[in-house]
Amino acid sequence: MLLPRFVALVVGLGVGALAHAAPTQYPLTIENCGSTLTFAQAPARAVTIGQAGTEMLFALGLADKMVGTSLWFNDVLVQYKAQNDNIERLADNEPSFESVIAKRPQLVAVELEWMVGPQGAVGTREQFHELKIPTYLMPSDCEAKDNLVGSDGTRLAPFRIDSIYKSITQFGEIFDVQARAQQLNTDLKASLAKSIAMANGKNPKDISALVWFSSASLDIDPYVAGHKGVPDFMLNTLGVRNVVESDEEWPTVGWETIAKANPTFLVIARMDRRRFPADDYLKKLEFLRNDPVTRNIDAVKNNRIIILDAMAMQASMRTFDGIAALASAINGYDLSK
Structure with a gap:
């Protein structure tokens, strides 16, 4: 269990922290899951392979930068349905490599490494990078994890919630929407703190x-x-x-x-x-x-x-x-x- 002091700290992260979001200085270089990505400017055309990244970009107000989505487990969140209806769904599960590059993306955001990785169902990162298409892998699926062991990978260390905040922060940097990213992370931390406080009220031993x-x-x-x-x-x-x-x-x-x-x-x-x-x-x-x-x-x-x-x-x-x-x-x- 996380301590009540953590709850207070999370809720205490307020608007003051958001005032310091500086604009992105391009070219921007980001280290991502073993690859170095460089962006000369904010991507104008993005494809997502995975619902997690899709909804993050929607939450950051970037629907107008998206030209294709894929790999869906659930229907899109209702607040993003109108935006989603205007974006081509390349596949319900994994899209073909050809369908992704046909959208001429300037960024491919990938939720799971088994989709784009050493044994990628869609392709390898090298295949995309040879075409000058940067692939951003969600740190939550590549950091402290071996995706070549087990059907869906094996964790080498426990999952960290910070990896979700990291993706949001980095999307904010890539697309030059840092203030939105900071606000979204603050809201998510407050939600987590509220849930922890609720659990503290009922804590059976086992x-x-x-x-x-x-x-x-x-x-x-x-x-x-x-x-x-x-x-x-x-x-x-x-x-x-x-x-x-x-x-x-x-x-x-x-x-x-x-x-x-x-x-x-x-x-x-x-x-x-x-x-x-x-x-x-x-x-x-x-x-x-x-x-x-x-x-x-x-x-x-x-x-x-x-x-x-x-x-x-x-x-x-x-x-x-x-x-x-x-x-x-x-x-x-x-x-x-």
Whole structure:
């Protein structure tokens, strides 16, 4: 748990800090996940591969700089729907390399390294950089993480919420909107502080949870949140223990093993994509309540099941909404049962 003093510090970050945002001096050079990016001017054409970056750019007022989006787990936040409707969606999942470069981007913002990286599903950074197209990888997915181990990478150190603030700050520098970036980070820190304060009001000694993202098939082991990842950070921030110890981002774990751990809560992802059967949260619920193993888990018997948008489980602005929703849900349960 974070200390109350931290809460006061976060809330205390006010407008005064925003008055010192200096304009970007171009050419701007940024070190990003092992690459050096140089911008002669603010990009006028950006493509995003990942919803996290897409919604960050919307929040920074940069919709008019975006010419293509891709890789969506949930529908766009309602406040950005009008802007999003005017931008071409290149793909619901990974776009082709050709479709991205056809937009003549001056920046490609990438949420996950397995999309653009050494074994990129879209392409490698070198392929883009040879065409003078800079690729910005979200630090949340490349710093202290090995994306060549495990299906979705393995954390070498616990996820840090600072990596989200870092992306917002760097987008602010790249596009010369530093004041907007500072204000957005201040708002997100205040949201986190509010959630922590709510959790401080109800802090049982040992409550645990399992986070179920999806399953390639409902009759095989599910993809669940591993140790050190984003959902693990969310749980730990609220004083909840993740029953999964693997450092893989989304390992598969058998339901018999999960049942033995008997988590206090089950957190399941709701998503609008339909890549796997268990992307549908209603199918998750049906499975949990009817499978002979899962229906005997205390969290299922007592209906301690929390539904979160999948993007809340990714490093994004929605992570803060997810923490708030978790804090509120946990506070609403009678844990004496």
